[in-house]
Amino acid sequence: MSKAGLRQRPKGKEKNTYELSGDEKREEKWPYANGQLDPYAKAIGAAVVIVMTVLITYFRYQQYLRDIIITPIDSPLIIPANGSSPTVNPSRFWGTYRPQAYFGVKSRSKTSPVLGLMWMTQLTNQMPPPLRHWCDQGDGLESYVWQKHDGESFGVQEIKEKLYTIKTEFLKQPGGDHGGDWSAKISFIPKDPTRSVVVSSFFYLALDQDNGQLESKITKGRLTSVSGWHEDLGTFEVQMPNIAAAEGAKAGEKPQVKYSYFVSYAKQLDQLKDILVNGLKVEAWDKGRTQPYFSLSGRRVPRDVAGPNFMVKQVTAQLPFTMEVIYQSGSFVDRQEELSKEKFTAVMQSKEQEFDAKFEKVFLLAQRGYKVNEINFAKSALSNMLGGIGYFYGSSLVKSRYNTEPINYWEAPLYTAVPSRPFFPRGFLWDEGFHNMLIRMWNSDISKDIIGHWMDLMNTEGWIPREQILGTEARAKVPSEFVVQRNTNANPPTFFLPLQSLIKEMIQSNKPSDKAYLKALYPRLRTWFNYYNTTQKGDIPFTYRWHGRDPTLTKQLNPLTLTSGLDDYPRASHPTTDERHVDLRCWIALAAGVMRDIARSLGQEWQSYDDTHRLLTDNTLLDKLHWSPKAQQYSDWGLHTDKARLEKPKPPPNQHPSQRPQQMDTDKIRVILTEPSKQFVNAFGYVSLFPFLLKIVDAKSPKLDKILTDITDPTKLWTDFGLRSISRNSKFYGRFNTEHDPPYWRGPIWINMNYLSLSALHHYSSVEGPYKERAKTVYSSLRKNLVTNIFKEFERTGYIWENYNDKTGEGKGSHPFTGWSALVVLMMAETF
Structure with a gap:
């Protein structure tokens, strides 16, 4: 119209x-009449507003739920943002903080330059010869061991190839505003001086994320130094002087030494080895040699980058030879003498003497009658723990039930020891509690630094990702299926083990710094404890269960419980929400007791923790929930059957073989022979011992006598090498959990659990009760068996191992494993 x-x-x-x-x-x-809304229109408008408000609120709430997992706890950091800076903590700013490398150095800057060593044996028939860089069991080295390392100022390591030994020495010198200077001396020493061996050493410097600049100094075709600038280091220079030609000379002979260099660009730090390999070229060593000689190809910088960030000096010579690397900070203006040659040797000797004196003062091994080689073994075990401390920066990949896809945690630093340099060069939450039982004895400040970094990774729920895979180098070492961390999954709160002693020390010290540390630590521990006490609780009061078990898996004989740390240890065969896990209950009991002590010392409310501790250590309640009358042991409880096995899947009936898919999955699957029922899971082993391991069993209880009988029974846990992880009588002893996964916690001897066993035996041998003398006898025998076997295997193989064979005592698994296996030092020192 x-x-x-x-x-x-x-x-x-x-x-x-x-x-x-x-x-x-x-x-x-x-709609408007007399300037007012019509009532019908008002209603519609109000409804629209309500719907929009509800929708906005709903979507905001959904986003809130998705973001909870990546929301930091609202509490002051224990380690302030500048807590690792050279101005606040200069003594620990530089270090051998790249445990995955055979020898690597970096600072505690989030984008620190990295320096490190690669090497290869030249003039072989391999094309090209193996290039060593990251620790790798496949390299087949005879050993690589930090002989002495104090965790802060120096370290001496020996790396043993078949034909020669590499000695790496690292030494720091304080001064200036950026962590001072440091130097490295790298010596290549032939095992047979009469045999001609030619080796190339590649020492490199690389920037991370282009946060700085590098400039090479080339003199007569040789890289003699690198000057640079970095946002956290200011200006610096790395000198790489030529080696002395006479070092490798036989009488009347001048050995041949060759130099080359490589100036290039790396997008990521995990690509350094590949880039260097691509920069190699083949040359003739001399007229008398037919084998190829590999050298670096000079400058190769892509045109589309601002400049080089990766520089390498290659030195090739007949052994023996020694090279030096001297890092000097531009802010160190009053340097009296550079840390090299005679000065380096003198300071290193002094540091080693200080280390030896402190080691004896702390552990008293000479006083206890140990021989020199046994004491040197213990020094190596401690030094490998300290030399395996790394500094990482990055974010974890995490997921909650509200996230459809994994998301990034916030970026953060982590200063932590690692279990194994070749296999697990990253932070593990439950391992680190055991690590710090040893580290705190050597240097409690390092322990407090480590624990503070871990606690600062806590989110608002009180959850800490149990495996820390931070940065490109760490991520490159982890299979993809283990990268994503889930906030429903906890890990044993083992930090309460070292905290028991550390908190007492800090309370007694009356230092303002310790009081400030405790004040910052307490709210995080309180939230952490609440996380365990709520998210991991069972369906009935005073019970707990590990999350993360998958009831849908068909290829596992017994679904894994990775969160407990005891991976394939047999739990209830059919995971349900009403499972009861005795080990987790004991961990919560331990945590409640420590929380009570710290709360009381800070004048906080502590009675609720005391009540929880009393309930969880009450033996009558514990026995009601976890003592199996049939098996006469402490046990888990759940939907379970022992009668299951792995079998090859049968093809569909009446199907001709030609009709089957070519890619048919033929892995064995679990077949249940007897239907499960609700019952105690009577697999006797480490889990059964937890009320004993964490000293919850009453010293007068007949159940303690039964435990002592069981652990000393050779048909159950006792061996000449330590306590095996599960009884030889168990149906799960030595059984594969899948067709391809050999037994892990189903027989082998693990040192962390044996350490807890010794600690418990030491406790029960020192408190009044009818089994005091028996506990003392068992303690002496078990301690002797453990120390003797670990030392014997170290002497035989050159390594401390992840676990030990319960029949032969042979070291097995990852090596070197100088995480919790290094607790042998505390066993020798009888420190629990």
């Missing part, structure tokens, strides 16, 4: 209408 067909209604009419030009009139209502 056109505007011309309408005329305004005459004045005086009450209703708001238009008059039509024809005979028919139509009344039109306007």
